[in-house]
Amino acid sequence: MEIVLAIAIGVFTGSGVWLLLRPRTFQVIMGLMLLSYAVNLFIFSMGRLGLSIDREPVLIEGVPQDLLHYADPMPQALVLTAIVIGFAMTALFLVVLLASRGISGTDHVDGSRARDLQEMP
Amino acid sequence: MTGWSALTASLMPHLMLAPIMLPLLTASLMLLLREERQRFKLGVNIASTLLGLVISIALLQWTHKAGAPTSMGVYLPGNWPAPFGIVLVIDRLSALMLVLTGVVALCSILFSATRWHRAGVHYHPLFQFQLMGLAGAFLTADLFNLFVFFEIMLAASYGLLLHGSGRTRIQSGLHYIAINLAASSLFLIGASMLYGITGTLNMADLARSIPQVAAVDRGLLHAAAGILATAFLIKAAAWPLNFWLVPAYGAATAPVGALFALMTKVGIYTLLRLWTLMFSSEAGASALFGGMWLIAGGLVTMAFGAIGMMGSQRLTHLAGFAAVLSSGTLLAALGFGQNVLTAGLLFYLPSSVMAVSALFLLADLIDRWRNDGATLAPYETDGDAPFLNAQLLPTSAHNLDEDEAALIGRVIPAATAFLGLAFLTCTLVIAGLPPLSGFVGKFAMLTALLNPLGLGSSAGHTPGVPGWALITLLIATGLIALIALTRAGITHFWASHDRPNPQLRVAEGVPIAVLLAACMVMTVQADSVMRFMQATAHSLHAPDNYVRAVMSAKPVPGPVTSGQPATTPEATRIPGASQ
Numbered sequence: 001m002e003i004v005l006a007i008a009i010g011v012f013t014g015s016g017v018w019l020l021l022r023p024r025t026f027q028v029i030m031g032l033m034l035l036s037y038a039v040n041l042f043i044f045s046m047g048r049l050g051l052s053i054d055r056e057p058v059l060i061e062g063v064p065q066d067l068l069h070y071a072d073p074m075p076q077a078l079v080l081t082a083i084v085i086g087f088a089m090t091a092l093f094l095v096v097l098l099a100s101r102g103i104s105g106t107d108h109v110d111g112s113r114a115r116d117l118q119e120m121p
Numbered sequence: 122m123t124g125w126s127a128l129t130a131s132l133m134p135h136l137m138l139a140p141i142m143l144p145l146l147t148a149s150l151m152l153l154l155r156e157e158r159q160r161f162k163l164g165v166n167i168a169s170t171l172l173g174l175v176i177s178i179a180l181l182q183w184t185h186k187a188g189a190p191t192s193m194g195v196y197l198p199g200n201w202p203a204p205f206g207i208v209l210v211i212d213r214l215s216a217l218m219l220v221l222t223g224v225v226a227l228c229s230i231l232f233s234a235t236r237w238h239r240a241g242v243h244y245h246p247l248f249q250f251q252l253m254g255l256a257g258a259f260l261t262a263d264l265f266n267l268f269v270f271f272e273i274m275l276a277a278s279y280g281l282l283l284h285g286s287g288r289t290r291i292q293s294g295l296h297y298i299a300i301n302l303a304a305s306s307l308f309l310i311g312a313s314m315l316y317g318i319t320g321t322l323n324m325a326d327l328a329r330s331i332p333q334v335a336a337v338d339r340g341l342l343h344a345a346a347g348i349l350a351t352a353f354l355i356k357a358a359a360w361p362l363n364f365w366l367v368p369a370y371g372a373a374t375a376p377v378g379a380l381f382a383l384m385t386k387v388g389i390y391t392l393l394r395l396w397t398l399m400f401s402s403e404a405g406a407s408a409l410f411g412g413m414w415l416i417a418g419g420l421v422t423m424a425f426g427a428i429g430m431m432g433s434q435r436l437t438h439l440a441g442f443a444a445v446l447s448s449g450t451l452l453a454a455l456g457f458g459q460n461v462l463t464a465g466l467l468f469y470l471p472s473s474v475m476a477v478s479a480l481f482l483l484a485d486l487i488d489r490w491r492n493d494g495a496t497l498a499p500y501e502t503d504g505d506a507p508f509l510n511a512q513l514l515p516t517s518a519h520n521l522d523e524d525e526a527a528l529i530g531r532v533i534p535a536a537t538a539f540l541g542l543a544f545l546t547c548t549l550v551i552a553g554l555p556p557l558s559g560f561v562g563k564f565a566m567l568t569a570l571l572n573p574l575g576l577g578s579s580a581g582h583t584p585g586v587p588g589w590a591l592i593t594l595l596i597a598t599g600l601i602a603l604i605a606l607t608r609a610g611i612t613h614f615w616a617s618h619d620r621p622n623p624q625l626r627v628a629e630g631v632p633i634a635v636l637l638a639a640c641m642v643m644t645v646q647a648d649s650v651m652r653f654m655q656a657t658a659h660s661l662h663a664p665d666n667y668v669r670a671v672m673s674a675k676p677v678p679g680p681v682t683s684g685q686p687a688t689t690p691e692a693t694r695i696p697g698a699s700q
Contacts, residue, residue, distance in 0.1 A: 020303065025295065032302050039306045046317035074316060078265055082309050085272045089305070092279055093298050099283075100291045109299075111292045 001053050005045055012038035025097045025107050029090065036086040043079045047072030126186060129179040134194045136183075137211045139176045140219050140256035143169055148249035162245040163234055169249065170230050173256075174223030181216040185653055193660075193667065195262075195674040203672045204326045210262040210671060213657040214467075218259045218390055221471045224639060225383050225478050226252055228632035232482050233376035235628045240285035240374060247284070251277035251380065258387055262671055264312045264322040267391065271308065271356075275301050278384060281377045282369060293368040300365045304355040311349025318342050325671035328398040328664050332405035343410055346399065350392065350411060357388025358448045360422040367429065367441035375485030378437065379478035382444050386474055389451045393463075396455070397661045398668075412456045416587045419453025420594055422446075427598040430605040436484035439609055440477055443551050446598055447473035453591050454566055461569035463658035468651060469562030472640050476550035476559065479636040482629075483543055487613050490540070490623035536625040539634075541614050546637045548610065552603035553595075558643040563595055565651065 012034050019031025045051045052071040056063060063069050097107075104111035129136060147169040151162050184192055193212035200206070211219075230238075230248060238244045254274025261267050279301075282294045316322050318338050319330045334342050355362045366385070370378050392415070400410045426446030433439040447469070454466040550559035570588045584592065643650050660666060 020299070028299055032299065035303065035306050039309045042310060043313040046313040048317070048320050050317075074322075075313065078309075078313060078316070081265070081269065085269070086302075086305075089272070089276065089298070089302055092276070093295075093302065096279075096283065096291060096295050096298060099286075100295050103288050103291055109295065111288070111295075 002045075002051055005041060005051060009038050009041050009045070012041070023108055023110075025100060025109055028109060029093055029097060032093065033090055036082070036090070040079050040082055040086075043075050043082060045075075047075045125179070126182060129183045133183060134196045136176065137180060137194050137196055137209060137260065138198070140173060140180075141209075141253055141260065143173050143176070144249040144253035144256065148246040148253065151246045151249065152243075156242055159239060163230075163238060166230055166245045166248060167227075167234070170223065170227045170252070173252065174220070174227055177216065177219035177223045180211055181213075181220050184211060184213050184216045185656070193670050195670055197674055197676055200676045200679070202676055203674055204321050204323045206676075207266045208262040208323060208325075208671055208674065209260045210667070211260060212660060212667065213653065214390070214394065214661060215259045217467070217471070217653075217657065218386075219256060221386075221474060222252065222255050222259070222383060224636070225380060225474065228478065228482070228636050229376040229379045231628055231635075232379070232485075232632040233374070235626050237285070237374045237376050241283075243280065244284055247277045247280040248380075251281060253277075255383070255387065259390065262324045264315065264324060264327070268305070268308055268312060271387075272305065274384070274387070275305070278381065281380070282373050284377060285374045289368075289372040293365075293372040296365050297369040300355060300362075304352045307348050307355075308352035311345050311347075311352060314341065314345035314348065318345060323671070324395065324398055325668040328401070328404075328668050329672070331399055331407055332403070334407075336406070339406060342407065346410065347414075349395070350414075353388045353391045353395075354418065354452075355388070356385065357392060357452060358385045358422070358445050359418045359452055360425045360445075360449070363422065363425070363445055363448075366445060367438050370441040370444065370481070371435065371437035375482050378440065378481035378484075382440070382477040382481060383474050385444055385448050386451070386470060389448060389455070389470070392452070393455055393661065397458070398664045401662065401664050402458070403664070409458050412458055413587070415456030416453050416591070417456075419449045419451070419456060420587075420590055422449030422452060423594045423598050425449070427601040427605075430602055433605065433609075436487055436609060436613070437481065439605060440480040440484055443473075443480060443602065444477045446602060447477060447551075450563075450566075450595065450598070453594070457570075457587070457591075458662070459569060459573050460658050460662050461573055461655075462566060463661060464651065464654045465562060465565030465569050467654040467657055468565055468643075468647075469559070472550055472558035472562055472643055475636045475639050476547050479543065479633050480547045480551070482633050482636075483540065483547060486623065486625065486629060486633075487540060487544070491613065536623045536630075537614075539625065539630055540623060541610075543633050543637060544606075544610055544614070546640070548603065548606040550637075550640050552606060553599040554603065556644060558640045558647070561644060561647050561651075563599065567592060567595060 016031045016034035016038055019027045019034065022028065022031070047067075049067050049072070052067075055069060055071045057071045057073075057076075059065065059070070100111055101107050147165060151165060154162055180194075183194070186192070193210055195203075196209040196211075197203070197206055198209060226248075233244070251274060254270050254272075254277055257270030258267060258274060261270055279294065279298050282297060283290055312322065315327065318334060318341055319327055321327055321330060331342070351362070358366045370381050373381060396411070396415070400407050400412075402408050404410070423446055426442050426444075426449050429442035429445060430439055433442055450473075451466050451470060454462050454469075546557065548554075549557045553559040553563040570584050570592055571582075573582060
């Protein structure tokens with residue numbers, strides 16, 4: 001499980017960083033979203049005692065109350081906050097992206113009409 | 122005066138919530154109002170900002186009054202004891218930053234009262250949310266809570282940067298948002314790694330547990346701290362993470378630019394707070410980790426800022442590079458981790474922020490004068506403004522500003538003299554020339570580098586290579602800033618004679634005068650201000666008091682649980698969270 005998660009985080013981060021460095025705004029926003037997925041998965045893996053697998057998320061009677069038997073609630077709380085904030089910021093970025101597209105007529109991140117102007121439908 | 126202090130004392134510790142709650146409530150109220158009620162919103166905004174400033178000053182007096190090193194307020198918003206619940210802490214440094222925020226914000230909103238607040242929608246709520254995020258970042262003592270307040274501050278700043286719309290703002294806003302989203306990812310990675318290693322996000326608890334981290338985890342801990350610091354260095358505009366700053370700040374409307382001059386210092390504040398807490402000299406194997414990186418980054422940033430100032434043609438770019446220069450100076454001085462030097466940088470911080478803010482405001486007035494009375498510079502009119510609804514522009518039907526008409530055209534006879542003198546004062550403070558506060562701050566830093574133990578008692582001490590580099594750069598960047606600002610002054614004030622007098626309004630002159638007067642007050646009162654900064658630096662470099670104050674804060678017993686000690690929050694702690 002750890003190796004699957006680690007590979008997933010690595011692939012998301014690698015693709016995200018590559019897309020973030022691309023010259024088109026749509027690629028940049030895709031890169032930012034992939035990066036935030038990678039970060040969210042990473043936070044999950046950063047619980048105390050490592051990644052918790054097959055542990056209870058809520059309290060159950062008769063189970064000793066420690067992290068050996070329960071999933072760490074802290075990364076879950078962090079991830080929830082990070083998802084909400086990341087989602088809002090991405091939506092805002094999308095609006096600015098559209099404004100930039102509308103005002104400059106190109107989807108280049110610098111808004112330049114230089115040689116790479118592509119006709120958009 | 123005693124009644125005033127008694128009132129503050131009786132309201133503590135609840136008063137320290139006010140810098141966060143007041144802007145939140147004001148902004149929420151203004152969100153409910155229609156856009157047509159701009160003047161009412163403006164009044165509410167100014168009143169709220171003024172009240173916030175008064176409260177911040179009261180808090181500052183409260184933290185400094187006791188004189189003891191432990192005079193800090195601790196507030197448990199959820200009534201959970203320290204490592205489990207979120208904690209707000211106010212000490213001298215937090216209170217100082219709150220007062221600085223209040224002063225800059227008040228001047229900024231007064232300045233925008235004449236015209237800029239009408240350039241787009243939702244200016245006033247965004248402004249208040251920005252203040253809320255700033256105050257929260259200064260007050261919180263929890264790493265994840267810091268992330269939340271950073272995001273509030275950034276979300277509001279995105280809106281404020283785009284205020285007024287237009288092509289340049291949208292373009293630079295796009296870059297600004299992209300880099301800040303990437304920085305937020307780094308922040309989250311660093312914070313969650315720290316949690317994975319130490320099991321806590323409370324800053325005081327982090328400071329306590331770092332010396333006990335196992336040797337095998339030490340490298341991971343340093344990696345986490347490095348990633349976290351990178352996120353703050355992006356905010357603090359350290360080279361090479363600062364190429365977004367000058368276009369963004371230069372494109373922002375003048376009052377927003379003035380407020381943003383403070384925002385880079387949030388990164389500095391956070392680094393100062395976390396670095397002195399986590400990697401103090403008592404942190405065992407991690408003591409002073411990363412200090413050389415901060416020094417090196419700061420020195421390169423100083424050089425970058427100074428060269429940028431030399432190369433700037435536009436005044437707003439000049440002000441942006443001046444903000445970079447002051448950030449670099451603070452970073453480099455911070456990395457030494459020396460008590461006396463920290464006091465010097467704390468003195469330099471407010472004066473440089475206020476001078477750069479004043480320069481942003483001045484740049485707007487001078488540019489308008491230069492553009493021959495035109496509202497906008499030519500570069501701002503080459504793009505459309507898609508979000509600027511024509512109905513929001515003041516028309517005679519709305520009659521938004523009937524008494525403003527009386528102000529228009531009332532030429533202050535000494536307008537040119539005022540602009541020139543204000544520019545001269547900015548130059549003196551930014552370049553660090555005597556007799557103003559920039560000089561006092563830089564002089565204190567130079568003295569601290571040469572005599573770290575105080576005059577006379579540090580005979581035989583020589584600053585090492587980093588010390589000499591900082592001394593050289595402090596003096597050299599001062600000279601370069603002086604040359605750049607003098608050149609800008611000559612081109613703007615002396616080079617052209619055939620222009621009409623500048624049309625100034627009183628509300629535009631007052632904020633600049635207040636900011637610069639504050640710098641002068643800091644110079645006149647340098648002794649008591651310096652003593653305050655010294656006490657602040659002492660408590661920063663002795664994190665034990667901070668840790669003890671936070672960890673010993675007791676929750677208030679509730680009416681239900683007071684008789685039953687078995688159900689106090691300590692007994693029903695989160696399972697496993699203490700491991």
